[in-house]
Amino acid sequence: MNSPLYWDNEASDALQRMLDSYPAIYLLCDTNTKKHCLPLLYNICSKTRKITTFCIPTGEKNKNLTTLNHIWQFLFEQKAIRKSLLLCLGGGILCDMGGFAAATWKRGIDFALIPTTLMAQADAAIGGKTAINFNQVKNQIGLFQPAVSTLFFTDLLHSLPQKELRSGFAEMLKHGLISDAKYWDRLQKLNSIDNILQEPQLIRQSAVIKQKITSQDFKEQNLRLILNFGHTLGHAIESATKGRISHGEAVIQGMQAAARLSFEKGMLSSDDEKKIREGLSKFYGKNNIFTSISAAQLLPYLQHDKKRDNSSFNFTLLKKIGEAKPNLHVSEGDIRKIWDNQPQ
């Protein structure tokens, strides 16, 4: 059920094949990708200039029904037929929304993703999750629907601001923590997050780890839940802090807290918990969940988490660096406890 992934030259070829085979192609971009990424796409393939583009506003606050409605309205006005293709040129937010709009237009037209941020290339564009937020709660409405192709152009990353790199790199660290200790070690050898742009094979490896996990459990029945490591708390932090903390930073804090929970529940050694804490701090500094927010502020935002079972929260925790276990029950008490027993 997964989407085929193509990099650079292979991605150019795949794009050309799509331009030749679909009778109607539309492109969704946002104000950033229109300025910084669309020209590069035009350079790759002159035919892309003939595609009708539609531009949506950027940002998590626009990942909602209003923007979705605008995309549907665009497809409506274009009289987009079932055999159309929607190219989504953007970060995770745009790819999530564009994928959902396409998957529901006339009961589903094809879409292809061209991720333009480190976050999207290393993580979000892989695995077929599409969604919008609802009542400010993340990804409450959506679908599992794979893109027909996912095209990675490494050059797109060079114009990214530092905070985008910080955000995406968090997911790369996560992929190491949950399933590949050697990959975690390789990331730890970088001097700073910026250096990742000189090591594109590390970005590609992150996408491949994600692809491997999602292809084994496309609909998130079990294994795939390990990708939520750090995210159950991370999403709650994002909601509770009204977007003041970026997704990546929130996930870093969520992973620190989830590692702490793993240790408190006797699953993770204190040695590994310390390595994780220091390995995350190396790149993200000493800011942590305990200084960002209180347990009391955070807990109400956990109520709507969609992996929550009725009586307790459903967490992914770590057994060691490189091995995660999904579907573990964590109580409100467990969460309050890590605030009381903070690492020194």
Place this chain on the structure above:
Amino acid sequence: MNSPLYWDNEASDALQRMLDSYPAIYLLCDTNTKKHCLPLLYNICSKTRKITTFCIPTGEKNKNLTTLNHIWQFLFEQKAIRKSLLLCLGGGILCDMGGFAAATWKRGIDFALIPTTLMAQADAAIGGKTAINFNQVKNQIGLFQPAVSTLFFTDLLHSLPQKELRSGFAEMLKHGLISDAKYWDRLQKLNSIDNILQEPQLIRQSAVIKQKITSQDFKEQNLRLILNFGHTLGHAIESATKGRISHGEAVIQGMQAAARLSFEKGMLSSDDEKKIREGLSKFYGKNNIFTSISAAQLLPYLQHDKKRDNSSFNFTLLKKIGEAKPNLHVSEGDIRKIWDNQPQ
């Protein structure tokens, strides 16, 4: 990919099993089914009284994003978890909307359908199509997603007004025309549409014909398109007449015209075309598409039909009674021609 179908006693048992196995169950009804159908459901199974119900307004004009948003809002307020079940108690419109809301809530919760109209029992509730209208154009946004179960209670049909029977019966005639000449003949033996309530096995057979076709081509790549017989024009009539003509009556007129097109294109014998014309008139009178609307009024509403290819309209036509052929190209000229060469 199709949903299992259960009738009467078997449906009661299936309902009981669902009530026992889902941790959270919600029921979607409308003002009609709340009054006329919910009490019967309560009689069947006392546990259903404990289900939280949500009532939406009836009618095609409410099959839109606003009502969909209300259903999502209900699920949000109920904190509906992924393991929830949504029971949809209503006609085709409610089942289409409830199915879509469920299939997109948290990337998909289960839903079961309890069709309450002849149209829904004989046709609409079978085959996994979910949708809402968009800009007054039918079913522009939706998904193919099968219900976990479809439960038929024949008793629900006895409170239906005559116009509902007329609407549903049109689809039963269609099932005969496109794939079962013997079934068409059996329907022709009825003295009036009302008599169908004394012949529940004919209703069941209609559902079974639909199930057989949709199970061979769930995503409507080819064979399933035969179910659109009469609908390409029928939908356009509905849109062009702003709902003054019911779906069933519009489909009858669409089938008359499509049979005429089949004849004009040399596919259908004049004998069969006459039998169809008379067989439809027997139950629906002499009103036809040619007296309802002009070709010029109709054509603009064909533009948005989602089975339309770029250069021509994509039609299902008949080779004989009981055999249809999908994916035939019909031009604007072909359509104008049948107005000029009307049967006498």
